[in-house]
Amino acid sequence: MTQRTDADTATTTTTDTTTSPAPAPALDTDALLDDPGIRIVVCCGSGGVGKTTTAAALGVRAAERGRKVVVLTIDPARRLAQSMGIDSLDNVPRQVPGIEGGGTGELHAMMLDMKRTFDEIVEAHADAERARAILENPFYQSLSAGFAGTQEYMAMEKLGQLRARNEWDLIIVDTPPSRSALDFLDAPKRLGSFLDGKFIKLLMAPAKMGGRAGMKFLNVGMSMMTGTLGKLLGGQFLRDVQTFVAAMDTMFGGFRTRADATYKLLQAPGTAFLVVATPERDALREAAYFVERLAAEEMPLAGLVLNRVHGSDAARLSAEHALAAAENLDGVGIVDQTAGKAGLRSLAGGSATSPEAVDTPVATSVDMSGAAPDTAPDPLPGKSEHEDTEDHEPTASVEELTAGLLRLHAERMQVVAREQHTRDRFTALHPEVALTQVAALPGDVHDLEGLRAIGDRLATGSAPAGAA
Numbered sequence: 001m002t003q004r005t006d007a008d009t010a011t012t013t014t015t016d017t018t019t020s021p022a023p024a025p026a027l028d029t030d031a032l033l034d035d036p037g038i039r040i041v042v043c044c045g046s047g048g049v050g051k052t053t054t055a056a057a058l059g060v061r062a063a064e065r066g067r068k069v070v071v072l073t074i075d076p077a078r079r080l081a082q083s084m085g086i087d088s089l090d091n092v093p094r095q096v097p098g099i100e101g102g103g104t105g106e107l108h109a110m111m112l113d114m115k116r117t118f119d120e121i122v123e124a125h126a127d128a129e130r131a132r133a134i135l136e137n138p139f140y141q142s143l144s145a146g147f148a149g150t151q152e153y154m155a156m157e158k159l160g161q162l163r164a165r166n167e168w169d170l171i172i173v174d175t176p177p178s179r180s181a182l183d184f185l186d187a188p189k190r191l192g193s194f195l196d197g198k199f200i201k202l203l204m205a206p207a208k209m210g211g212r213a214g215m216k217f218l219n220v221g222m223s224m225m226t227g228t229l230g231k232l233l234g235g236q237f238l239r240d241v242q243t244f245v246a247a248m249d250t251m252f253g254g255f256r257t258r259a260d261a262t263y264k265l266l267q268a269p270g271t272a273f274l275v276v277a278t279p280e281r282d283a284l285r286e287a288a289y290f291v292e293r294l295a296a297e298e299m300p301l302a303g304l305v306l307n308r309v310h311g312s313d314a315a316r317l318s319a320e321h322a323l324a325a326a327e328n329l330d331g332v333g334i335v336d337q338t339a340g341k342a343g344l345r346s347l348a349g350g351s352a353t354s355p356e357a358v359d360t361p362v363a364t365s366v367d368m369s370g371a372a373p374d375t376a377p378d379p380l381p382g383k384s385e386h387e388d389t390e391d392h393e394p395t396a397s398v399e400e401l402t403a404g405l406l407r408l409h410a411e412r413m414q415v416v417a418r419e420q421h422t423r424d425r426f427t428a429l430h431p432e433v434a435l436t437q438v439a440a441l442p443g444d445v446h447d448l449e450g451l452r453a454i455g456d457r458l459a460t461g462s463a464p465a466g467a468a
Helices: 029-034 051-064 079-083 114-125 128-135 138-146 150-165 183-195 198-209 211-221 223-233 235-248 252-267 281-296 319-331 355-359 385-391 398-429 448-460
Strands: 002-006 011-015 040-044 068-073 106-111 170-174 271-277 301-309 435-439
Touching (some): 029 051, 029 448, 040 051, 040 252, 051 106, 051 170, 051 271, 051 301, 068 150, 079 448, 114 128, 114 138, 114 150, 128 138, 128 235, 138 150, 138 235, 271 281, 301 398, 319 398, 435 448
Parallel strands (some): 040 170, 040 271, 068 106, 068 170, 271 301, 301 435
Antiparallel strands (some): 002 011
């Protein structure tokens, strides 16, 4: 309820109005990409919201504006490679052909190979003999291929490697398609805690003690534990774990050190986080959690990218009015005003018609059940009514088609209203978060031209008609 003062009568009246939240500040993605101080852009959010496409589109736009860019994706669907015209991506950055702009910009792309990145860490921090023992160890092979959190940890490791090489002006990271957007920040700590944890240190103790003392410790102090674990996990598995731990002894501290260093890199002023979401309740709830987490961790948030926003060029026709008009057409029908009654035949007159009646449009009421009108034209001469029915499919009338289109429009406007309400709730909770939104496209992005179109929409914040 708001108070409105009528300037002419100097009286105060009470009216029912809906208070809309203040619009969110606009996210200027071009300014972000052009800023030489920004060296890392991290696209994060829940799965299926368009992070990979957003990261690729930003990479193309930044390269065509003169920056040397590498896009690191963790998307196993390989859509990025296809859209960039590359047969495949692997753990080595590959230059993308077809970048325009006439400047010095370049675009490289790569897809994280989780196991290969883990292997590279082992090879870089262990001598050849120990590295071979680790790489051939069955427990290591399981850990590097699918241990919970390994993918997120290796994404952080690869980011640290790319930044240390200092070959690119800008690194754009497409975070893993995790169950939760928070996994990207939590997983490195979880894996580091596991590798530095009490269980691992306990398994390392015999190897550290060495010789007979170590064997005595293993036989006496750990006999109960190893016996129990051997029953639960299998004796061979436990021996594989202990062999792995002994070989990795000198490397465990390095995992935590590198994870901490990359975490600080993410907190540095040269990093910018973009939270990507769709205008759906679950996706924006996840985005809100991530915004709050980034603030708590003092990580720099650039803004929110809202993908697949719907709109309508006929937004002035509300869903309620469209449905009411459709019901009128179904229940009553509309007579063509240009024809008047001249186009209607006498129901009692049978087939007698005048030339004007044949050429005049005829509109009749449409039964709610969809039954054919009583004023259907007579069969053509020389053809039985049965033959005419077989040869010609029944077609919908103008009124039926119009009613159907009105209902489709009503559904569209309901979607627009729901998305706007969801977006406004997020904006009310986080009014400080800059926002840009991208209109929903009719199909998937599959080439550089499509990525350029997404980049244009990101830069202009092009909400579809009727969505604002």
